[in-house]
Amino acid sequence: MRSASIAECGHEESNAVKETQLLDIHDLVVHFLREEQVVKAVDGVDLRVKPGESVGLVGESGSGKTVLSRSIARLMANAVIDKMSGQVVFQNTDLLSLSERELERRRRKSFLSMVFQDPLGYLNPTKRVGRQVAEALPPELSRRSRRHRVAELFTQVGLPGDKASLRLYPHEFSGGMRQRVLIAMALASRPRLLIADEPTTALDVTVQVQVLNTLERLHREQDMALLVITHDLALVAELCDRVYVMYAGQIVESGDVETVLSSPHHPYTQGLIASMPGQRRRMNKVDGLVGSVPNLALLPSGCRFRSRCPHAFDRCEEMPPLMPTSTGSTSRCWLSEPEAEGEDPS
Amino acid sequence: MSLSGDSVDTAELAPDLDAPRPNTSPGWSRGNATHEWWARMRASRSGMIGLVVLILLIAIAMLAPLISPYAPNELAGESLQAPSRSHLMGTDNVGRDVLSVVIYGARIALLMGLLSAGLALLVGGLVGGVAGYAGGAIETILMRVTELFQIIPLMVLALFVVALWGSHLWLLVVAVTIAIWPLEARIVYGQVKALKDREFVQVARVAGAPHAQILAREILPNALPPVIVQVSLDAGLAILTQTSLGFLGLGDPNAASWGQLLYAAQSYLSTAWWMSVFPGLAVALAIIAFSLLGDGLNEIYNPHQRRGTLGRSR
Amino acid sequence: MLWFVARRVAQAVPMLLSVILLIFVLMQFTPGDPVQAMVGQYPVPQSFRDSLTAEYHLNAPVWTQYWYFLVNLAHGNMGYSYASHESVTSLIAERLPNTLLLAGSGYIVGIVLGGVVGLITATTKRRGFDTLMQTGVVTAYAIPSFWLGQLLVMLFAVHLGWFPTQGMAPVDSNATGIYWFLERLSYLILPMLTYAVYEGARVTRLTRVSVIDTLNQGYIVTARMKGLSRWQTVRSHVIRNSSLPVVTALGYSFAVAMGGSVLIETVFSWPGIGLLLVDSIKQRDNQVVIGLVVVIAVAVIVMNLLVDMAHALLDPRIRA
Ligand SMILES: Nc1ncnc2c1ncn2[C@@H]1O[C@H](COP(=O)(O)OP(=O)(O)OP(=O)(O)O)[C@@H](O)[C@H]1O
Ligand SMILES: [Mg+2]
Numbered sequence: 001m002r003s004a005s006i007a008e009c010g011h012e013e014s015n016a017v018k019e020t021q022l023l024d025i026h027d028l029v030v031h032f033l034r035e036e037q038v039v040k041a042v043d044g045v046d047l048r049v050k051p052g053e054s055v056g057l058v059g060e061s062g063s064g065k066t067v068l069s070r071s072i073a074r075l076m077a078n079a080v081i082d083k084m085s086g087q088v089v090f091q092n093t094d095l096l097s098l099s100e101r102e103l104e105r106r107r108r109k110s111f112l113s114m115v116f117q118d119p120l121g122y123l124n125p126t127k128r129v130g131r132q133v134a135e136a137l138p139p140e141l142s143r144r145s146r147r148h149r150v151a152e153l154f155t156q157v158g159l160p161g162d163k164a165s166l167r168l169y170p171h172e173f174s175g176g177m178r179q180r181v182l183i184a185m186a187l188a189s190r191p192r193l194l195i196a197d198e199p200t201t202a203l204d205v206t207v208q209v210q211v212l213n214t215l216e217r218l219h220r221e222q223d224m225a226l227l228v229i230t231h232d233l234a235l236v237a238e239l240c241d242r243v244y245v246m247y248a249g250q251i252v253e254s255g256d257v258e259t260v261l262s263s264p265h266h267p268y269t270q271g272l273i274a275s276m277p278g279q280r281r282r283m284n285k286v287d288g289l290v291g292s293v294p295n296l297a298l299l300p301s302g303c304r305f306r307s308r309c310p311h312a313f314d315r316c317e318e319m320p321p322l323m324p325t326s327t328g329s330t331s332r333c334w335l336s337e338p339e340a341e342g343e344d345p346s
Numbered sequence: 347m348s349l350s351g352d353s354v355d356t357a358e359l360a361p362d363l364d365a366p367r368p369n370t371s372p373g374w375s376r377g378n379a380t381h382e383w384w385a386r387m388r389a390s391r392s393g394m395i396g397l398v399v400l401i402l403l404i405a406i407a408m409l410a411p412l413i414s415p416y417a418p419n420e421l422a423g424e425s426l427q428a429p430s431r432s433h434l435m436g437t438d439n440v441g442r443d444v445l446s447v448v449i450y451g452a453r454i455a456l457l458m459g460l461l462s463a464g465l466a467l468l469v470g471g472l473v474g475g476v477a478g479y480a481g482g483a484i485e486t487i488l489m490r491v492t493e494l495f496q497i498i499p500l501m502v503l504a505l506f507v508v509a510l511w512g513s514h515l516w517l518l519v520v521a522v523t524i525a526i527w528p529l530e531a532r533i534v535y536g537q538v539k540a541l542k543d544r545e546f547v548q549v550a551r552v553a554g555a556p557h558a559q560i561l562a563r564e565i566l567p568n569a570l571p572p573v574i575v576q577v578s579l580d581a582g583l584a585i586l587t588q589t590s591l592g593f594l595g596l597g598d599p600n601a602a603s604w605g606q607l608l609y610a611a612q613s614y615l616s617t618a619w620w621m622s623v624f625p626g627l628a629v630a631l632a633i634i635a636f637s638l639l640g641d642g643l644n645e646i647y648n649p650h651q652r653r654g655t656l657g658r659s660r
Numbered sequence: 661m662l663w664f665v666a667r668r669v670a671q672a673v674p675m676l677l678s679v680i681l682l683i684f685v686l687m688q689f690t691p692g693d694p695v696q697a698m699v700g701q702y703p704v705p706q707s708f709r710d711s712l713t714a715e716y717h718l719n720a721p722v723w724t725q726y727w728y729f730l731v732n733l734a735h736g737n738m739g740y741s742y743a744s745h746e747s748v749t750s751l752i753a754e755r756l757p758n759t760l761l762l763a764g765s766g767y768i769v770g771i772v773l774g775g776v777v778g779l780i781t782a783t784t785k786r787r788g789f790d791t792l793m794q795t796g797v798v799t800a801y802a803i804p805s806f807w808l809g810q811l812l813v814m815l816f817a818v819h820l821g822w823f824p825t826q827g828m829a830p831v832d833s834n835a836t837g838i839y840w841f842l843e844r845l846s847y848l849i850l851p852m853l854t855y856a857v858y859e860g861a862r863v864t865r866l867t868r869v870s871v872i873d874t875l876n877q878g879y880i881v882t883a884r885m886k887g888l889s890r891w892q893t894v895r896s897h898v899i900r901n902s903s904l905p906v907v908t909a910l911g912y913s914f915a916v917a918m919g920g921s922v923l924i925e926t927v928f929s930w931p932g933i934g935l936l937l938v939d940s941i942k943q944r945d946n947q948v949v950i951g952l953v954v955v956i957a958v959a960v961i962v963m964n965l966l967v968d969m970a971h972a973l974l975d976p977r978i979r980a
Binding site for chain 3: 498500505508509582590593612616630637
């Protein structure tokens with residue numbers, strides 16, 4: 001009797017946690033096989049997004065952001081996957097355990113959508129944009145309401161919704177417009193979570209601002225949660241409530257945006273911030289990052305940032321866990337242990 | 347690479363030219379690469395099968411007088427005899443031993459096939475090489491001419507040449523050469539053009555090396571691998587074209603060849619299947635040998651783009 | 661689109677002129693005098709030689725000769741076949757529909773079969789089927805078309821007796837209506853199959869590579885994100901896009917099919933232009949040979965033009 005009630009208790013508790021989370025990733029591992037080597041692109045990631053929240057995921061190029069976001073959406077197309085484990089709980093269902101059929105069904109309605117990094121490659125060059133967007137609508141819609149809805153989506157993302165524009169082909173659009181088409185497509189199913197993978201890297205600065213404003217407006221108006229992937233911390237500061245910092249397949253720091261940006265604990269985060277244009281003077285304690293993300297197939301043991309870290313010491317040969325810090329964020333660094341704080345060896 | 351992967355790396359689909367090559371002249375023919383070459387050849391299933399069959403065919407061709415039961419044009423017995431102990435592949439309409447004709451036919455097929463492929467490489471290599479290296483107007487003109495030759499279907503072009511010039515044994519070689527040289531020209535052209543702008547060639551050029559030396563030392567050794575692959579494939583094509591001309595009754599009537607036997611067989615399809623089946627098999631075997639060898643060589647030279655014809659050799 | 665068509669047609673004209681020039685140049689290298697090149701070794705009276713010399717200005721400089729060669733072609737005059745006492749133009753016109761029927765049906769059946777098989781091999785999860793088809797493709801490439809034709813005749817016509825061995829229609833037959841059609845069909849099937857095997861093998865190979873390439877494109881991921889099923893994705897995003905390189909290659913494979921018609925028509929005694937070409941060469945009737953080579957070259961150029969237009973229809977990026 002007793003053991004049963006304990007089990008029940010545990011169950012209830014985890015349910016309570018789940019209910020407040022829209023997305024709850026637990027210990028996600030995605031390893032590829034490339035030329036007979038294991039590429040640890042995502043290696044034990046925990047990440048949460050509450051309904052209506054805006055979360056940032058930052059990290060340098062090659063740190064595994066795209067792989068992580070694609071795995072969440074189960075869109076890891078055409079990769080030779082060596083190992084994929086963990087849980088991606090979205091709306092109380094573990095997506096990794098869903099059948100392909102079930103996924104397809106869910107994707108059509110209030111699920112999660114993605115906006116991809118490169119807008120041209122992700123649009124079919126031989127199909128009119130209007131039709132491509134219409135494809136994302138629930139199939140039961142009538143022809144008329146379909147057309148109406150596409151035009152509506154176009155105006156929502158700031159594109160002209162007239163008939164002629166819908167009949168254009170992707171190559172007849174500018175880069176910014178293509179990105180908006182992709183966003184319109186992602187919004188068609190009224191998703192609860194929009195994952196935007198570097199939505200603005202391919203665009204020039206003025207267009208970047210416009211696209212970001214569009215995303216933010218949609219986020220507010222439709223109460224849609226956002227997971228924004230970027231290497232631009234300024235963007236995160238502007239758009240997000242919370243932020244995860246990713247390095248070499250792992251989360252190395254997470255917390256409220258203000259906390260993390262104003263008092264970063266992990267040396268990598270400090271380096272990222274110091275590398276921001278205009279930040280060099282303010283953070284005179286740390287220099288910008290040197291070097292780049294190590295080959296994810298040949299990772300050293302222990303802390304993965306060790307080789308580039310200005311504060312590395314003996315203990316770094318052991319992998320630090322993610323631990324709570326004094327400011328309420330979490331950090332994967334021995335120096336962030338509350339009792340270790342202040343005893344910077346350098 | 348895994349055998350069970352559900353997908354293909356995009357790198358595998360990239361054309362050979364995109365395959366990354368070091369910036370120093372790797373020159374396959376230099377140094378002691380023979381050992382490595384052989385090791386890789388051994389690892390290629392298609393390549394080894396092709397090589398073995400080809401060596402077998404060459405041996406048969408060379409040893410024909412020793413192993414063939416009769417002389418090729420000797421009247422060895424009654425005409426149209428079905429295969430039996432004394433005539434393993436039967437006899438043809440005039441009483442020749444089919445097995446003997448098939449054995450001697452290997453000589454003509456290989457000799458003429460390799461000769462045509464070699465000549466085509468010479469002509470095509472010259473045209474393509476000059477076009478690729480010279481650039482400008484010369485490039486345009488030469489490659490346009492090459493394209494023109496490809497508008498007329500290969501077989502029709504060969505026939506046209508035979509019609510105009512006659513069908514002596516080695517005019518046939520010329521006809522086949524004229525029909526297939528554009529293939530070599532295009533591949534050599536592509537290689538030379540791509541290599542011309544590579545760093546190691548430019549270094550040689552800046553150092554003041556004469557054109558002939560740059561071509562001979564820097565470009566040719568590096569352009570060779572894909573060209574060798576193409577030549578292997580085209581040797582098969584040459585044999586096919588040669589046999590086709592023979593089948594149409596345009597070969598040398600005095601030479602005992604596979605094509606000529608197939609031509610004769612055409613009139614006896616309802617009575618003497620062996621006249622068609624055995625020489626046909628021989629042709630198919632020769633073509634398969636060259637095409638597998640080509641695949642094997644391709645695996646050796648372009649390991650990034652291994653797509654053998656024998657299944658997915660990934 | 662109209663502009664695109666106009667431009668491509670304009671580009672085809674110099675192509676046409678230069679191919680004819682090439683044919684003309686090859687003729688110049690013929691041993692013997694130019695009349696010899698034109699009539700071949702067929703025994704013709706001196707008066708015919710003289711009239712040819714006058715008509716084609718064979719005593720004039722080479723460029724004048726080329727000009728008159730072109731002028732005659734432009735008038736639809738391809739000479740006179742002394743061997744069959746008929747003008748070459750009408751001889752070819754008589755045979756051409758037969759070749760178009762045979763090569764055309766084989767070509768289409770092959771393309772459809774190859775497209776379907778290629779699509780399946782590229783998308784199936786069953787390795788066995790893929791390997792089987794790949795092996796089939798390699799085998800098809802290695803077997804000479806005329807030998808396959810002979811094998812089919814021996815098996816299905818001689819041994820099983822299902823189809824006639826050769827020809828295009830029975831010598832005397834009073835079948836009408838559907839029976840007439842079926843009778844014709846029975847003659848068509850074997851040679852058509854022979855074509856279809858080669859075209860099918862080629863298209864299978866091209867399609868497979870192209871589909872795999874398309875499946876690696878980003879917009880396929882987008883389609884999946886939208887919730888399209890595997891089949892819906894294939895139907896709406898893969899088929900059209902992956903057909904582009906296949907369509908481009910059809911021009912070349914048409915040329916190959918025209919070359920193959922010589923062999924296949926010979927095996928099946930199919931009275932098309934391929935058989936005519938072979939017969940004319942054997943009779944040393946060069947007027948016909950030259951006319952046929954010109955017609956085939958023109959056909960290939962026209963086919964390439966059509967292929968380009970089909971490509972433009974399928975791909976909005978190149979319509980400009
Ligand atoms: N399909 C794949 N097969 C093998 N390795 C892959 C595959 N996709 C990504 N990788 C590897 O995973 C690692 C992480 O790649 P990812 O694209 O997630 O980086 P990213 O953080 O998104 O970088 P960027 O900012 O440049 O987009 C890289 O080392 C990459 O080479
Ligand atoms: Mg990325």
